[in-house]
Amino acid sequence: MSQIFSRPLIGSVLAMTLGLGTACSHSIELAAPTDTIPSTNTIVATDARVPLLLETIRVTHNGSSVPPPAILERQILGAIEATRLFSQHYQSGYQQPEANQARVTVRLSIDNLVEPHAGQAAWRGFLVSASMFTLAPFISLNYDFGAQMSLEMERWDGQTKQYTATSNGSAHYNLFGANPEIIEQLKGQVTEACLSSLLNQVIQDSAFYLASHAQSQDHPIRTVSVGIRHSTPHAIPISQPIAGASPR
Amino acid sequence: MPFFLRIITAFVLGFLMTTTGVHAADVRPTITVGTQEVGLSAGYMLPHRLTQDHTTKQEGPAFMPSWMITITDPMGDSWYRGQVSVGAEMVYIQFQEPFLTHGLGFTPKIKYSFTALDRIRPYAEFAGGPFWTDLAGKIPEESSRFNFVLTAGFGVSYFLTDRAALNVGYRFHHISNAGTSYPNIGLNASLPFGGFSFFF
Numbered sequence: 499m500s501q502i503f504s505r506p507l508i509g510s511v512l513a514m515t516l517g518l519g520t521a522c523s524h525s526i527e528l529a530a531p532t533d534t535i536p537s538t539n540t541i542v543a544t545d546a547r548v549p550l551l552l553e554t555i556r557v558t559h560n561g562s563s564v565p566p567p568a569i570l571e572r573q574i575l576g577a578i579e580a581t582r583l584f585s586q587h588y589q590s591g592y593q594q595p596e597a598n599q600a601r602v603t604v605r606l607s608i609d610n611l612v613e614p615h616a617g618q619a620a621w622r623g624f625l626v627s628a629s630m631f632t633l634a635p636f637i638s639l640n641y642d643f644g645a646q647m648s649l650e651m652e653r654w655d656g657q658t659k660q661y662t663a664t665s666n667g668s669a670h671y672n673l674f675g676a677n678p679e680i681i682e683q684l685k686g687q688v689t690e691a692c693l694s695s696l697l698n699q700v701i702q703d704s705a706f707y708l709a710s711h712a713q714s715q716d717h718p719i720r721t722v723s724v725g726i727r728h729s730t731p732h733a734i735p736i737s738q739p740i741a742g743a744s745p746r
Numbered sequence: 747m748p749f750f751l752r753i754i755t756a757f758v759l760g761f762l763m764t765t766t767g768v769h770a771a772d773v774r775p776t777i778t779v780g781t782q783e784v785g786l787s788a789g790y791m792l793p794h795r796l797t798q799d800h801t802t803k804q805e806g807p808a809f810m811p812s813w814m815i816t817i818t819d820p821m822g823d824s825w826y827r828g829q830v831s832v833g834a835e836m837v838y839i840q841f842q843e844p845f846l847t848h849g850l851g852f853t854p855k856i857k858y859s860f861t862a863l864d865r866i867r868p869y870a871e872f873a874g875g876p877f878w879t880d881l882a883g884k885i886p887e888e889s890s891r892f893n894f895v896l897t898a899g900f901g902v903s904y905f906l907t908d909r910a911a912l913n914v915g916y917r918f919h920h921i922s923n924a925g926t927s928y929p930n931i932g933l934n935a936s937l938p939f940g941g942f943s944f945f946f
Binding site for chain 1: 781
């Protein structure tokens with residue numbers, strides 16, 4: 499007799515566990531990048547590299563200007579630094595390169611498009627709560643985020659190049675899986691994908707940003723591999739000095 | 747009633763002691779999608795006899811612990827700018843009149859908070875769910891102990907910090923059994939309340 503009652507009980511407990519587990523789930527999807535340029539690495543002479551000055555970052559949020567968050571500035575500077583295309587990295591408002599020093603000046607514009615599907619979320623949230631939360635595992639909520647970046651890079655001689663990149667992503671989650679970190683992850687991943695796409699284009703033009711140096715007999719040729727560093731940790735290839743040469 | 751006041755005072759003092767600090771100028775709560783809220787409200791139920799068939803003057807203190815989750819970012823650009831939260835609330839009512847009896851309910855809840863004023867956030871809320879009470883059967887309005895409670899009301903949250911708020915508000919309470927047994931005239935009441943919330 500006890501077995502007859504225990505089966506529905508066990509079934510109910512399993513169903514609730516499964517339901518709650520499903521209701522806490524979430525996923526993030528990134529749209530395929532719009533540019534088709536393959537990720538490239540190239541070797542450049544260390545001495546030919548010049549400093550970079552990140553002059554301005556302009557950010558808009560659904561068309562309204564917002565101050566760039568400090569974490570975004572660090573993310574951008576970090577991504578540029580990781581390419582190893584430039585010898586030093588300066589940020590406007592902090593220590594500056596010397597006035598007579600050749601440099602590349604960067605101006606970045608980021609247009610963020612946020613579509614939180616607020617009306618849909620409100621309606622679905624009402625349905626979920628009206629169902630005493632039994633529909634929570636079956637009704638998903640969505641949050642879309644897109645970034646369009648426009649990068650202007652000006653060389654020391656006044657020549658400029660423009661680059662653009664676009665990236666989009668969506669977070670899908672259930673009511674109990676809603677979490678501010680999911681939205682932050684989505685924004686971070688979209689921003690990183692867009693930034694990588696942008697810097698990949700810059701790497702294609704590596705030669706444009708290098709100062710030409712006559713190679714002295716006394717100076718060995720030292721080179722560095724430049725390219726996009728993806729978030730997946732991997733070894734960064736750095737070429738070695740020519741054997742037998744003694745660095746100064 | 748003195749006991750009820752003591753409970754409220756203890757809650758308020760406990761809340762003030764547990765908040766880390768009150769900063770008058772820089773409180774700008776950032777409630778985003780997924781922000782959760784736990785709160786406790788308490789109030790006193792005052793009866794409304796809306797028809798001649800309503801004779802019972804039920805009254806007593808009510809306690810309402812709640813949990814909510816914000817499901818939208820702020821919507822709109824004008825005075826009505828706000829965001830939606832859903833959640834659930836337990837409601838316990840100790841009916842002191844006409845008989846010392848009890849009521850216990852569980853109500854899913856939806857709330858719209860107006861966010862235009864930063865630390866002062868008015869809100870409107872609606873909740874409904876099953877409600878058990880042993881007052882039913884002892885009064886002419888309700889015959890069944892199993893009932894439903896529907897509440898609609900409004901309130902104001904005053905953020906002491908960006909993660910803690912004091913709430914005061916008013917709710918209209920309706921208790922009936924949805925025609926599952928007769929008589930089912932229903933009980934109506936006003937419920938002014940106060941409480942606090944933590945956001946995380």
